[in-house]
Amino acid sequence: MLPGIVLWICFVLAVEARSPHADLIEELVRDNAFSNRISDNILEDALLDLPDLVRKYKYPFEEHFVTTPDGYILGLHRIPHGRDSNNKPGRKPVAFLMHGLLVSSAEYITMGPGSALAYTLAEEGFDVWLGNARGNYFSRQHTTLNPDDRSDLTYWEFSWDEIGNIDLPTMIDYVLDFTGKPALHYIGMSQGTTTFFVMASLRPEYNKKIISMQALAPVAYMAHNNNSLFSVLTPHLRELEILSSVLGIGGLFPRREIYTRLGIRFCSDGAATQPICSNLIFYLTGRNEDQHNATMLPVLAGHAPAGISVRQLIHFGQSIVDKEFRRYDHGLLRNIQVYGRTTPPSYDLSRISAPVYLHYAPNDPLAELEDVYRLYKELGNPRRFLVPHPKFSHADFLFARDVNTLVYGPMIRFMKLYH
Numbered sequence: 001m002l003p004g005i006v007l008w009i010c011f012v013l014a015v016e017a018r019s020p021h022a023d024l025i026e027e028l029v030r031d032n033a034f035s036n037r038i039s040d041n042i043l044e045d046a047l048l049d050l051p052d053l054v055r056k057y058k059y060p061f062e063e064h065f066v067t068t069p070d071g072y073i074l075g076l077h078r079i080p081h082g083r084d085s086n087n088k089p090g091r092k093p094v095a096f097l098m099h100g101l102l103v104s105s106a107e108y109i110t111m112g113p114g115s116a117l118a119y120t121l122a123e124e125g126f127d128v129w130l131g132n133a134r135g136n137y138f139s140r141q142h143t144t145l146n147p148d149d150r151s152d153l154t155y156w157e158f159s160w161d162e163i164g165n166i167d168l169p170t171m172i173d174y175v176l177d178f179t180g181k182p183a184l185h186y187i188g189m190s191q192g193t194t195t196f197f198v199m200a201s202l203r204p205e206y207n208k209k210i211i212s213m214q215a216l217a218p219v220a221y222m223a224h225n226n227n228s229l230f231s232v233l234t235p236h237l238r239e240l241e242i243l244s245s246v247l248g249i250g251g252l253f254p255r256r257e258i259y260t261r262l263g264i265r266f267c268s269d270g271a272a273t274q275p276i277c278s279n280l281i282f283y284l285t286g287r288n289e290d291q292h293n294a295t296m297l298p299v300l301a302g303h304a305p306a307g308i309s310v311r312q313l314i315h316f317g318q319s320i321v322d323k324e325f326r327r328y329d330h331g332l333l334r335n336i337q338v339y340g341r342t343t344p345p346s347y348d349l350s351r352i353s354a355p356v357y358l359h360y361a362p363n364d365p366l367a368e369l370e371d372v373y374r375l376y377k378e379l380g381n382p383r384r385f386l387v388p389h390p391k392f393s394h395a396d397f398l399f400a401r402d403v404n405t406l407v408y409g410p411m412i413r414f415m416k417l418y419h
Helices: 002-014 023-029 042-049 050-056 117-125 162-178 191-202 205-207 228-246 258-264 274-284 295-301 311-324 332-339 369-378 402-417
Strands: 063-068 072-079 096-097 127-130 184-189 211-218 354-360 380-388
Touching: 042 072, 042 258, 042 295, 050 072, 063 162, 072 117, 072 162, 096 117, 096 162, 117 127, 117 402, 127 162, 127 402, 162 184, 162 191, 162 205, 162 311, 184 191, 191 205, 191 211, 205 211, 211 402, 228 274, 228 311, 258 295, 274 295, 311 402, 354 369, 354 402, 369 380
Parallel strands: 096 127, 096 184, 184 211, 211 354, 354 380
Antiparallel strands: 063 072, 072 127
16 A cells, blocks of 8 residues: 555656646537536536635525734635525624644635535534635745745744744734634644644634634544554654755645646546545545445545645644644754753643634544544633534535534533523
């Protein structure tokens, strides 16, 4: 399995898109045999950029930009009200959504009306804001640094520690200032929960700005991690960091047209290779065929991956190896400079006083039950809710057929208790 993973990583890093989406649409439509295998809506949704995708479904959409104290320019997306209900502008409670690893704000939108969380929240009367971490497709700018400069990787010298400690507070302050609200609901998925735990422990004053925190597939401790990809990479963390630096690679898996092409060609309904695409999802996030919606795979491939830093992967690997939830390990000498000690300090979860709702699944290889229980015991104000489906897994929190019934409905009822 290792050679296959290495070859795949090398392939996606090496291939660059060569033609714009308009050319891709024309090319695919000319292929009549292919066109008969995929609906126009799926094809269109895979190719539309996020603002046009939201507007296609008649939802209001706003794009905002905010600059962090260290110069990263972050993209913020907003759906201020619903389309079918609660469709009038006005003062509504704010829901701030933060994405997971490898993806962007698009993960809360691509499944479409009636399924995607951003639309569901808007229809339920929330003012929906979607954050984007530094380095992804919508936040790939800086006031002075160039993310594409392979001779200077300074732009990419961050992990999810900086995302939680700097990006989240910057975005939350902007949203609250813009809306005039004193606090908001925070919803995170996977790494979006990790970064919240970073922020609320390192900067506990932000707990007062959180009405409730809804943690989908919460990831902090990873001592019992059962993900095959991380299992392969973790023994080689330091070598991976050195190799990427020598090769001038600070970022991984940026958004590329090649992913859209592959998704449409090989993952659509009717394609003989669609089961391979499904198995890749299962391999990375756990198997649950009962809730898997393979029809939407081309749309997901059209909007992900969206880009991460090498250090984000390494930091998760360090959590697996150390079996702790700690800040980034720079190595002995650098740790002394940054932290004043030879080893990175642990995040003090007891400092998190905001009400945290842990929504977790019995079949999630990235948020194992033992690790969620440990997180629950250390948080200052937690509740926990096991999804009532024995095969429910990691990606199901976004893409399962019955996610509204199993997760979003109960979650929104908890949120409305505060209003």
